[in-house]
Amino acid sequence: MTRPATTTGTQHNRSQARRRLAAPTVAMLPRIADSLSFLYLDIVRIHQDDTGVRAEVTTEQRGTESVYLPTAALSCVLLGPGTSITARALATLARHGTIVVITGSGGVRTYAAALPDSLTTTWLERQTRAWANDDQRLAVATAMYEKRFGPGSVPTGTSLAQLRGLEGQRVKAHYRLLAQQHRIGRFRRAYDPASWDSQDPVNLALSSANTCLYGIVHAAILALGCSPALGFVHNGNQQAFVYDIADFYKADLTIPLAFSLHSSTNPEAEARRSFRDALRLFKLLPRIVTDTQQLLDPQTTRDIPDPEEQLVDLWDPVTGPVSGGLNHAGTT
Incomplete structure (x- = not known):
């Protein structure tokens, strides 16, 4: 028995209509x-x-x-x-x-x-311009330091090498304070993959929690269209910018967590579980996006393009962006 042609045609039209509804538009x-x-x-x-x-x-209890x-x-x-x-x-x-x-x-x-x-390449272009200019790169690195340690914490004329020294002193002081609070004696940050199992619980927990943090920051940076490799303080690694942004949150998230696990028998697993639970309260992903955008362009807080604008422009060294999708054969 053959199905009527009208029924088959109606089903085909409905299927095509559903596919059209699922097709994306610029808006x-x-x-x-x-x-x-x-x-x-x-x-x-x-x-x-x-x-x-x-x-x-699919589960055994509830099926598919x-x-x-x-x-x-x-x-x-x-x-x-x-x-x-x-x-x-x-x-x-x-x-x-x-x-x-x-x-x-x-x-x-x-x-x-x-x-x-x-x-969009909007944020990638802003990141590249700031990274390629030595003065702007130092300005971004300084802004990163002041975001972590407070406005005015960087003396005028501080070089990048001096900035790294100041950052190291602040972090060591934070380690000493937490070590005193948890009564674990002197703490020294160590990361040695060759002797991983011989490290103390705090170092193991800190390395594990930081790895989790890097993964989330990496995902957010990719979502913005930025390059994880173009860092301002860190350099020479495909995750240099990831390390830069992740440093914003270590003092609030991973470092206190690691010290709280100083007596744990399984600090790596506990650090990962506790870190995931903390993220629900910290709302990390939106913060990463806002902090990164403000870092690369302090004058703007939101990137709201016109939905009808051209998705691809042409570059011109004199006039700037030129509309794409047009025939420019008649221009001089």
Whole structure:
């Protein structure tokens, strides 16, 4: 028995209509500073159907449950362990300008990332200009120090080498204070992968918590479109800028946590678990975005582009950005 042609045609039209509704437009592209949304997923299967990207979770108690992901409203999706995703779903996330980051458990430790070609280069360009100019680079490094230790804490004319010395003195003083509070005697920061198991609990917990912090900062920097490699204080590493930004939060997050685990028998695991719990109260991801933007451009607090503006401009050394998508053959 054959199905009537009209029924088949109606179903085909409905399917095409659903696909058109799921297709992205310029106005749907996420505005990072306006609303930076992160979604962490693990132990799920992600695939694309006629209406959108769907995540499926299968358990013995409740069977298979599914939920559609608001891809156009998400700036970054963190895929944790046990996650599988199809090529069609990845393509949809890329069209919507959503960054896909492969992470460890709980969103810590960034292993890889897929960046969409629609991601704005606004903040990358600001970062590059400041990094490439020695005076601006020193100004950013000074601003980073004053953000950590207070306005006016850097004497006028301080060089970058002197700045590093001041930073080292402040951190050592913080270590001494916490060591006294926890009555653990003299503490010396040490990081030696070759003799990892022989380190004391505080150093083990601090290294573990810092690794988690680096992963989250890395994901946020990628979501902004910045380069993790172009650092202002740190240099010569693909995560130099990650280390720069992460230093903002160590005194509040990882260092006190590590000292609190000085008598732990498993400081690494406890540091990771406690760090994840603290993030819910600290609201770290929005803070990273705001702090990074204000650091690279102190005159602006929000990056709100016109949804109808050209996604790609042409560069001109005299007039500045020139509209793309036009035939300039008649210009002189």
